[in-house]
Amino acid sequence: MKIFLVGMPGSGKSTIGQQLASSLAMDFVDLDAAIQEAEGSSIDEIFKTKGEEHFRLIESQMLRLWIGSDQSLVLSTGGGTPCFYNGIEVINNAGLSIFLDERVSVLIERLKNNMDRPLLKTTDLGEMRAKLEKIRADRLSCYEKASITVRAATLSKVMKAIKLRS
Numbered sequence: 001m002k003i004f005l006v007g008m009p010g011s012g013k014s015t016i017g018q019q020l021a022s023s024l025a026m027d028f029v030d031l032d033a034a035i036q037e038a039e040g041s042s043i044d045e046i047f048k049t050k051g052e053e054h055f056r057l058i059e060s061q062m063l064r065l066w067i068g069s070d071q072s073l074v075l076s077t078g079g080g081t082p083c084f085y086n087g088i089e090v091i092n093n094a095g096l097s098i099f100l101d102e103r104v105s106v107l108i109e110r111l112k113n114n115m116d117r118p119l120l121k122t123t124d125l126g127e128m129r130a131k132l133e134k135i136r137a138d139r140l141s142c143y144e145k146a147s148i149t150v151r152a153a154t155l156s157k158v159m160k161a162i163k164l165r166s
Contacts, residue, residue, distance in 0.1 A: 001028070001072045002095030003162075006088070006146055008136055009079040010110040011100040012153050016053040017076035020154040031081060035062050043078075060085035067094040079135070083142040092147060098161065099146035100153040104132045 003020065005013040014030050021028035032043055035058055038047055046055045059081055066075055067090065082088035082097070082137045106129055143149075146162045 003074045004091045004095055004097045004146075005074070005076045005100055006082045006097055007079065007100035008102060008107055008132065008139070008143075009100040011079075012109040013076040013100055016100065016153055016155055016158055017074050018156055019082060021074035021135065023155065023159065024074065025110070025125045027071055028032055029066055029073050029075045031059065031066070033060060034066070035059060035078075038062065048057045056080065060087060063087060064090065067091075082146075083139050088142050088145045092145065096148070096162070097146035097166070098158060099143045099149045099165070100158075101143070101149050101151045102153065104129060104136060106152070107132050148158075 003026070005017050005020075006119060007013055009068075014032075017030065019026050020026075035046070035055075036042055038102070041049075043055065046058070059078055063075075063077070063081055066073065077087070082091055088097065110127060111132075112125060112128065148165055150157050150161050
């Protein structure tokens with residue numbers, strides 16, 4: 001079994017993903033961390049030196065690599081993973097996708113002190129809000145193709161949604 005968490009940066013994919021994997025006795029994979037390990041540099045550095053297009057290609061390749069593995073896992077995608085190179089279709093064909101839908105105000109609170117996100121680099125909260133709202137608007141139709149949507153996600157809400165789906 002493979003479970004994929006999709007959603008905006010700061011929506012809780014990595015945090016809830018680790019908790020979910022632990023609860024289900026499955027392996028956890030953070031796709032961004034796997035990319036950084038494979039590339040030997042941070043995502044921010046990849047964006048700066050090789051560009052977003054290179055990053056998206058590597059991201060797509062890594063997603064397909066993990067999908068091809070035999071292990072059961074919970075995989076936390078990057079915020080853009082499902083929206084490039086038919087990612088959401090690949091994900092949905094490989095397992096259960098869960099969209100962690102979070103309000104922009106909550107995303108801002110979680111991300112305001114994190115300068116490691118290349119698409120959100122700003123200390124101006126108004127600018128961050130505008131960027132997050134644009135990214136969300138651009139990606140929402142992709143995210144909504146997930147098998148399950150959980151709003152204001154917590155581990156218990158995600159577990160309940162999975163049980164209802166079974």
